[in-house]
Structure formats: structure tokens, C-alpha cells
Amino acid sequence: GILYVIDTGFCKLKVYNSRIGMDALQITPISQANANQRAGRAGRTGPGLCYRMYSERMYREEMMENTIPEIQRTNLANVVLLLKSLGIENLLEFDFMDAPPEDTILTAMYQLWMLGALDYAGQLTGLGRKMVEFPLDPALCKMLLAAEMMECTNEVLTIVSMLSIPSIFFRPKDREQESDTAREKFFVPESDHLTLLHVYQQWQHNQFSNEWCSDHFLNCKGLRKVREVRSQLVDVLNKLHIPITSCATQWDIVRKSICAAYFHNAARMKGLIEYTHLRTGQPLFLHPTSALYGLGYTPDYIVYHELVMTTKAYMQCVTAAEGSWLAELGPMFFSIKESNSSRLDRLKKEREAKKKMEAEYNDNLIRKQQQQKGLVKKIATLQSTKSKIIEIGQPKLKTKKFKNNNK
Helix, strand or coil: CEEEEEECCCCEEEECCCCCCEEEECCCEHHHHHHHHHHCCCCCCCCEEEEEEECCHHHCCCCCCCCCCCCCCCHHHHHHHHHHCCCCCHHHHHCCCCCCCCHHHHCCCCCHHCCCCCCCCECCCHHHHHCHHHHHHHHHHHHHHHHHHHCCCHHHHHHHHHHCCCCCCCHHHHHHHHHHHHHHHCCCEEHHHHHHHHEEEEHHHHCHHHHHHHCCEEEEHHHHHHHHHHHHHHHHHHHHHCCCCCCCCCCCHHHHHHHHHHHHEEEEECCCEEEEEEECCCEEEEEECCCCCCCCCCCCCEEEEEEEEEEEEEEEEEEECHHHHHHHHCCCCCCCCCCCCHHHHHHCCCCCCHHHHHHHHHHHHHHHHHHHHHHHHHHHHHHHCCCCCCHHHHHHEEECCCCCCCC
């Protein structure tokens, strides 16, 4: 029943910045295809008008024909992991329909290397092959596989399922204070991830009640979706023969498994709600809805799930971390400064790491050369054993006739 449409000529587009690893909603001019689609909205069931707030010259000369493909403005870590599992080695020369920027592909490979899915030579590791089996972001896959080692799979399963859907909290306009008070009841001071775990456990304790959800301003449909996702992930774990273990109330182990997946998203305290990214130095801020926001004190180190850029760079889903955990789980970035260690010791460690990297790269080159030699031999044997094929028009091969002596 829409008769009139006002087209401003702009839209909000989600764009991934590979340099800082952050998604941002940018206001960008629409494409000609978008403009035609908006005009088509007016008067579907009857006569209608579309008022365009831009000139015909802008439409013809300044607007692109089609919208920028999503593969060119999104994080490609999942795509790169899938292509590597299919045996595609040189991704920069892969024939994409809409080729993404090289920086985005290289950043994705770097992220996978950090998580242990790729080795120094860019080949898929054993951990990476397990990660391919999960329909999740690589960092969430790493969290689940780290939980296997730390024996807290049951708790991390719930957290990963909760992170796979939009927010389960809702905040009605006329009952904002009530909903905020209800949300605070679930807060776990050290972590937003553990807050999500606490919500699910309380819902489970109350027999998955719809009334309990509405009383506590929780999205019941969202929680049911979480339960479905969780059951699917349990099936994948069973397929990989990974046991489902629980750490009961020892939630520090859960925090450490979260840190194992997101150590590259670590930040250090600068002010009461302000942090600095440990690798890039970018200023980051706690979101007002975070469980750590109103504590009165802030942990020295934190890891976050993702960044959202509005007026500031806000961290979403934050967990407090120990400095020793970062050094243990992310040794390629962090180390503990020891008073007895000298500059020579550090240089010695760096040289050893460099030798290990070169050895892995050389082993990979030798493996490739052997594979190529094997292919050449196979081709040569196939060419040498040519089968005799009778073509149309050729005389038939003479066959000997044997007499039947039984007559």
C-alpha cells in the first residue's frame, strides 16, 4: 500500500577495515541498482511517486551501476580457511568473481596464523582442519577447541552459541529503568561472556520458561535459537570425538579459554572506562551496557569480542584477562619482562624462532617439489601406455576363428 517514496540517495553500508580489524557503518551514496529498487517500492498495487533528492546527472555520472559486493568489504578469515581446506594454495591469484583487496586476504591469513590454523608456510594445520568442521567464525572455533584442552567444553559451548545470535536483552522505551535493573541481576563482574553463560544457566534452571523470559526482559525466541545452535555444535563435537566436559563453578578456566581465542584483541587500562589496544595503540572504550562499566574499578587487561564504531570505538562483549595468560597464549605478541633476562637472551630466542620458521618453509618447499615430481612421473606413465582405439572408418582388427571339434 505504499504510494510515495522519498529517496535521499544515501545508505548505511557495513565496511570492514582490515588495518584495525573493525566493522563500521559508513554513510555512502547508493548505486543505480539501489535507486531503481527504491523507485520500484512506490505504487506496487497502484499508481505511485518516488521523489529523488538528487539530480539526473548525479544518477548517471556519480552513482555506480551496482552496490559494492560484500566479499570486498567484509572479513575473509572464514573464506580463506575454507579455500585452504579445499587445497587452494595461492589465494592472491585465485579467480574470484569479484576479487577482494589483497590487504583483506593477507590480513585474514595473518589472523588464521595467529589462531594456529595456518603454519609459517601458509599450510593448514591439524587445528585448522578441525576448525573447518564448525560453521562458526575462526576465533569462536579456536575457543571451543581450547576449551577441550582446559576441560570446560560445556560452558564454552553455551557462550559460543550465545555469541552466534543478536543480543538476547531487550529494552522497551517505556520501561528502560526496569529492564536495566533486571539485566544487572545477571552481571558477572569479570566478564560479559560469563554474563551470557549465567543468563542461559538461569533459563535452563527455570525449565526454559517463556514467562520467566518476559519477566526478566529477555528475548525468548532468541534463547530458543541459542538452544538449537548449541545442539548443532554438540553434534559437530561428537563427530570430531571431542568429549563434553564441565568445570562447574571454576569460571577462571572459562575466561582463560576465551583469552586463548581473543588474545589478539587485548587492551590495557588507560582510564576508568578507557583502554588502549596493546598492538595498535588505538584508544578503545567500554560500552555502557558492559558488566565491567559500572564496577567502580577496571581490570588492567581485557580481551573483547568485537569493536563497534559509532561516536567512539566501543568494545562489545569484554572479559578481564591476566597478563600472564596473554604471554602464555599469544607468545608471538606478548612476553613477561623478567628482571634477570638480558638482551642477548631475547635475541637468542628470536633467532631460534626465525630458524624454526625457515625450517618449516623449507620443508614445505621440498614437499611441493616431491609432489610435482610425482605428478610428472604419473603423466609420463600414462603417455607411454597408450590404448588402441578403433576410430570410425578404420578396418576391424582380424580375429582368429576357432573350430568347434565337438561336432
